[in-house]
Amino acid sequence: MIINHNLMANNALRNMNINSNNSSKAMEKLSSGLRINRAGDDAAGLAISEKMRGQINGLNQASTNSQDAISLIQTAEGALNETHSILQRMRTLAVQSSSDTNTATDRSQIQKEVDQLAQEIGRIGNTTEFNTQKLLDGNFSGTFQIGANENQNLTLDVSDMRSFALGITGKAELTNSGTYTPGAGVGDTLTDGTYSVAKNGATYELQDSSGNVVAKSADGLDYTTQAADGSAGDDHLVFTQAVTSGSVTVATDAAGTTTYKGTAQFTNSGLQAGNYTYDDTNKTLVDGNGTIVAVTADGVTFKGNVNGASVTVFAATVALTDGDAVNVGGINVSDQSSANSAITTINNALETVSTQRSKLGAYQNRLEHTINNLGVSSENLTSAESRIRDVDMASEMSEYSKNSILSQAAQAMLAQANTQPQQVLQLLR
Structure with missing residues (x-):
């Protein structure tokens, strides 16, 4: 029997420390909900998880970007809807003026309305904005980031939809x-x-x-x-x-x-x-x-x-x-001749606006599908990232319970091991 080294106590202490450390880690995972709280928990898993998080965040922001792009398109298209209505009224007036049942005075009054309508189309083109950016003056060319990575974007140009460009000035x-x-x-x-x-x-x-x-x-x-x-x-x-x-x-x-x-x-x-x-x-x-x-x-x-x-x-x-x-x-x-020619010119303007509206509508439909795709991709990546990073609460609770019991048992054995050297006193009587 020896008293300088209590090997049983040392062994019990070592195991108790191990079990306590494991219990601490299990408690950390249970409290955070994460299986990986530091690189040491799973170095490779952490690297993969972070890349996935970058993709997920990028996809979510790209979805927001696409929604903003749709809002921009809807703003432009809504303005062109009114431009269409104005052009239809101008065409009606041109048809009216092209008939010689009208006097010169009648036509002068018709011309006044046409002038005001043309000015309104110009005003719409000059003042339609989205986030302070003019959309219909022919200078808008936008690139929308609709993906999580470089160069995953969409470019949209909007033609000049003002009165001169439409040929109605x-x-x-x-x-x-x-x-x-x-x-x-x-x-x-x-x-x-x-x-x-x-x-x-x-x-x-x-x-x-x-x-x-x-x-x-x-x-x-x-x-x-x-x-x-x-x-x-x-x-x-x-x-x-x-x-x-x-x-x-x-x-x-x-x-x-x-x-x-x-x-x-x-x-x-x-x-x-x-x-x-x-x-x-x-x-x-x-x-x-x-x-x-x-x-x-x-x-x-x-x-x-x-x-x-x-x-x-x-x-x-x-x-x-x-x-x-x-x-x-x-x-x-x-006059009759000018009004007659104006009908064709306004028809051409209507076709130009229709073409631009159709283009905007096609882009909007595309972006809606883009948003759906981004949502599915984000969801699947989130699921994959969760399997790597998130903790299985039931499994980890079982691990925590095991380590807690082992820690308590080791503590009891340490107490028992510490009483063993006292038996030496029996030899000294």
């Missing part, structure tokens, strides 16, 4: 004041009223509401009045900008002051339907929101961005002055 119009100079003749003075401008061969004519010619011009700048008997008068109405179409208004106020205003029209090569103001200080043409739509060096030729390129959007006869208002209306339906 009219000419650029500038209302300018004329200078009236009376001649020596009698009876040929222009009276108050609105006169329409018509082209007769190489001559521009001012006609009253009855169709009578009251003044003629060779260039649209200098109109010479006509006497009631049809002979040439000698009064002159001179404009700064050539008035070759549109109308001329003569109005006398209560103070007896008469103003003469005519609408000058220029070929529109890029301006959307809307109202613009010339800023001579900065040499720019701005819309109602203060956004610059064109720039000029001389006040005559104006350049703007059309399909990503700088082009001349319109050119005036002479330099504009500060504050001049440039208005762009809708497609011309003011």
Whole structure:
């Protein structure tokens, strides 16, 4: 018998420590719900689990991205739905105006509605946004990340859906004041009223509401009045900008002051339907929101961005002055021939919008399938990752119970082993 080394106690202590450590690990797993709490629990399993977690998180975010992309598409498509409705109304008006049961006055009223509708299409195109990004002005090109890994994305381009791109804008119009100079003749003075401008061969004519010619011009700048008997008068109405179409208004106020205003029209090569103001200080043409739509060096030729390129959007006869208002209306339906042609143009615009809406709808349907696929993939990966990382609570509880009992037994045996050296005292009596 020896007393310097109690081997039985040491053995019991070692086993008790092992069992206590195993019980501690089992308790940690039971409390966390994880089989792997540190790399030492399963180094390879941890590495695999982390890769799977990266994939799962990426798939879940890709699903969110796809849902956001659908929201963007729905925003654009919803705006185009209203554009479609406006174009249908414009087509109806064009069909109405193409019938000669309408008078010139009737057609002028129809033209006013067409102008407003065209401006609304331009406004929709300029203001439809998603998260501050404009969608319908032709500049949107988006790439959506719809997968968990690099280059798993989808690209969407939205065409310009504004009035000019759809071909339903009219000419650029500038209302300018004329200078009236009376001649020596009698009876040929222009009276108050609105006169329409018509082209007769190489001559521009001012006609009253009855169709009578009251003044003629060779260039649209200098109109010479006509006497009631049809002979040439000698009064002159001179404009700064050539008035070759549109109308001329003569109005006398209560103070007896008469103003003469005519609408000058220029070929529109890029301006959307809307109202613009010339800023001579900065040499720019701005819309109602203060956004610059064109720039000029001389006040005559104006350049703007059309399909990503700088082009001349319109050119005036002479330099504009500060504050001049440039208005762009809708497609011309003011006469039978123009209204008849407008029907085909509007049909083409309807087809363009339909094509864009169909494209957006196809992308939306694709993204809905993408979301379904991402959900299934995430679910399956989560299941696989769970088998690696999560603890089987029933199995681990059995392990914990076993280690707890063994630990208690080892503790009891340690107590017994510690009493063994006391037997040596019997030999010393």
